[in-house]
Amino acid sequence: MNQFAMNFMHVLSGKEVSHSVYEDLKSRIDFLKKKGVVPSLAVILVGDDPASNVYVQSKSRQFKKMGLHSDTITFPEETSEAGLASFIEELNQDDTFHGILVQLPLPKQIDEKRIIRAISPEKDVDGFHPENLGLLTAGNPRFIPCTPKGILRIFSHYDISPSGKHIVILGRSNIVGRPMSILLSLKNDSGNGTVTLCHSRTADLKSFTKKADILVVALGSPELIDESYLKDGVVIVDVGINRVSDDSETRYKLVGDVHWESIQTIASYATPVPGGVGPMTIAMLVENTIEAAEQITKLS
Numbered sequence: 001m002n003q004f005a006m007n008f009m010h011v012l013s014g015k016e017v018s019h020s021v022y023e024d025l026k027s028r029i030d031f032l033k034k035k036g037v038v039p040s041l042a043v044i045l046v047g048d049d050p051a052s053n054v055y056v057q058s059k060s061r062q063f064k065k066m067g068l069h070s071d072t073i074t075f076p077e078e079t080s081e082a083g084l085a086s087f088i089e090e091l092n093q094d095d096t097f098h099g100i101l102v103q104l105p106l107p108k109q110i111d112e113k114r115i116i117r118a119i120s121p122e123k124d125v126d127g128f129h130p131e132n133l134g135l136l137t138a139g140n141p142r143f144i145p146c147t148p149k150g151i152l153r154i155f156s157h158y159d160i161s162p163s164g165k166h167i168v169i170l171g172r173s174n175i176v177g178r179p180m181s182i183l184l185s186l187k188n189d190s191g192n193g194t195v196t197l198c199h200s201r202t203a204d205l206k207s208f209t210k211k212a213d214i215l216v217v218a219l220g221s222p223e224l225i226d227e228s229y230l231k232d233g234v235v236i237v238d239v240g241i242n243r244v245s246d247d248s249e250t251r252y253k254l255v256g257d258v259h260w261e262s263i264q265t266i267a268s269y270a271t272p273v274p275g276g277v278g279p280m281t282i283a284m285l286v287e288n289t290i291e292a293a294e295q296i297t298k299l300s
């Protein structure tokens, strides 16, 4: 049993933590507004992927709620890479916007890496630009990618320290698993963990997950992780958001990568889906946009 082991599982509510983040951000927004600055985000959406549409709508709803500005610019599916890159160049020069976000995935004719490199690093509120990933790796981040940043905030809110723990991360994507692995192994208060990063080529996944004190799951495989993968008392962060069909009016429901019912008697803490990592990703996007506005205007 590790220090987290208990008889019942605690829910790590990203919804609750995001509310406290929004409360804390209010004074920074007020300060900027008094100086005539409204933090503003440009969101670029290419094509009509239904999941991307939902994410973009919930981001812009939250910006509105906080009295911030966001514009969604929609491009057709057949948009060219060069056309998109030159539009981003215009946004880089446009003082109206402090942050630029390109909703991923992009259609296959567009090279995502090239588009991310086209965004000015000072406006890259997703933190995906190679310059920003380099700064993060060096332990001196400018913008921390929103999902990993949100997970660190959940840990600090619930007093869960990664220091000295064995943290196993499932999934090595550039937006979740890889930056998470770097952040949790940095020599600082939110890091100091011993990290194992697993992926689709990992042999015998369970031999790693069963040794995890903290397990971060970002696979995109509905309810794959059940109690047979876990050790007693593990802390689970479920990043997955998967649509599975059901009998409801919408014909689908959202589930994570973790089988919620089966972890109840073995995990000590876990994030639910929905209401866990998802709301934190949006809260961190709001925070990063405010940081971008503060840095660009040199007001803070």
Ligand code: NAD
Binding pocket: 147, 170, 171, 172, 173, 174, 175, 176, 177, 198, 199, 200, 201, 202, 205, 218, 219, 220, 221, 239, 240, 241, 242, 277, 278, 279, 281
């Ligand atoms: P991705 O598809 O880019 O990467 C998935 C990773 O999982 C890859 O590294 C792959 O090697 C690994 N993988 C897949 N199946 C595996 C298996 N059976 N065993 C071992 N490794 C395996 O995914 P992503 O963009 O990181 O997203 C992962 C999930 O998280 C998706 O469900 C996505 O919708 C969700 N997501 C949620 C948020 C949020 O805010 N909650 C943010 C980003 C992504």
